[in-house]
Amino acid sequence: MADTEKLICNKCNKELEPIKTNFSYLGHSFFTDLPKCPKCGMVYISEEFVKSRISEVEMQLEDK
Amino acid sequence: MVEKLLYRTRSVCPTCLKPIDAERISRGKKIFLRKTCHKHGTFETIIWRGNYDIGPWINIDEQELPKDLQCPNGCGLCSNHLTNTCCVVLNITDRCNLSCKFCFADPDNRSNDPSFDEIKKSLYNVISKGKSLVQLSGGEPTVREDLVEIVRAAKEAGAKYVQLNTNGVLLGENKQLVKELAEAGLSFVFLQFDGTEDAIYEQLRNKPLLSIKQKAIENCAEYNIGVTLVATLVRDINLNNIGKIISYGLERVPCVRGVHFQPVSFFGRIPKMPSDNDRITIDELIYEIESQTKGIIKSDNLLPSSCYHPLCSFHGDFLINNDSVVPLQNIRNLENETPPTPAADPADRNREFIGRRWERPTPLKSDPFKPTALKSASSKNTPKPCCGNIHDMDYFLKIAKSHSFTITSMLFQDAGNIDFSRLRRCSLHVYDNEKFIPFCAYYLSEWEK
Helix, strand or coil, X not given: CCCCCCCECCCCCCECXXXXXXXXXXXXXXXXXXXXXXXXXXXXXXXXXXXXXXXXHHHHHCCC | CCEEEEEEEEEECCCCCCEEEXXXXXXXXXXXXXXXECCCEEEEEEEECCCCCHHHHCCCXXXXXXXXXXXXXXXXXXXXXXXCCCEEEEECCCCCCCCCCCECCCCCCCCCCCCHHHHHHHHHHHCCCCCCEEEEECCCHHHCCCHHHHHHHHHHCCCCEEEEEXXXXXXXXXXXXXXXXHHHCCCEEEEECCCCCHHHHHHHCCCCCHHHHHHHHHHHHHCCCEEEEEEEECHHHHHHHHHHHHHHHHCCCCCEEEEEEEECCCCCECCCCCCHHHCCCHHHHHHHHHHHCCCCCCHHHCEECCCCCCCCEEEEEEEEECCEEEECCCHHHHHHCCCCCCCCCHHHHHHHHHHHHHCCCCCCCCCCCCCCCCCCCCHHHCCCCCCXXXXXXXXXXXXXXXXXXXXXXXXXXXXXXXXXXXXXXXXXXXXXXXXXXEHHHHCCCCCCC
């Protein structure tokens, strides 16, 4: 997905905005900005994000 | 005291090295390995002092040993061996520039070194392209004048990581050598570092060596080569220096990537036959680490190996941020929230862990964490720690690469405590005579008759 492409919430028809979002895994917590619907709070997590940063965080935290 | 049989295994007679039956038994909280040679008698060695419960630590399904086990005489990796090669040790010289009290390799300084072409052939035999971790060892590998060419040849053969096992004397004396090793592709240095006081080196290595070790670390820092400090631990010499060794390493992150402890084993050159009091068990070492670091490193953050037998190795993985030591794994969290079982081979995972943690990332020009050359042994001149919010995912991922710190340990086995259930899980293999031989089988030596 290109950075300039707008994301619209399917339910609320609102444009998603980058909002601080929290994650936790194996006793650690993290935050980062992710596209979120300002009305219903639904967060969009792209496949690219999962395969890059989420996957990297998991690799760092999981036991070898 | 009541004895309990925990596990039937096999070992060797320390006097004649004949393979014999052995058993792990408990008396109270202590665990011993006991074995009887019909010719030389019964031998018993402590393997666990009971600082923690051994039950959860041995987190593997330890089956009965196969009847046709040929350890250690048939070693060269047979169908009964349970693990693949994680790291390959290649001995490139028998010569050494020190004369230490303890030395498993016990170099004779008389044998002819293998030729460059012979080493190159071995490199091509052992290396899987883009995957292997090769340890250049000895003797003292830096005494070879063609070491730089050997490192280059290892990289050309496709080694992903090239590790130098060294006492560091020549790395401290010769900065140009360090520069050339970095340019040739050396990944990291496994630096003999037994303590923070010259008295320790005088007792173990017959020389005061602290300042030359410091210089070796500075030179590696300047050329972005990661250094792991390796301490051989001997009870009355440096067991009580563990906390200071860890502090010394922590003050030198990111150049120093971790500390590796090797409780002394009794093979090769040893000053005397060991008693149980001379042995430092794995649980005792973990207890000392927590105690001497005043809880900065906790036992819950040190985990048994999944690549070796749990009685052979453990590791802890940390980040250094805002002067704090942040543990990445906690045995309790892993128990409560089990990650998916990794598909990769444990040896592959262990190798990548080592590589990821011990190799320094290539610095970017704009990188705020680019490496700093160390100026002196004084902590006043050590690099500034990272300062940021570790919960910020992007920041976390950045310092996980640059400011990690490992605490690892390997407890080698000798004629007194070798246990074939451990040996068949060894993934540190010496390559010699076209065979991959588990490290402790390769160096096994009989005790005096």
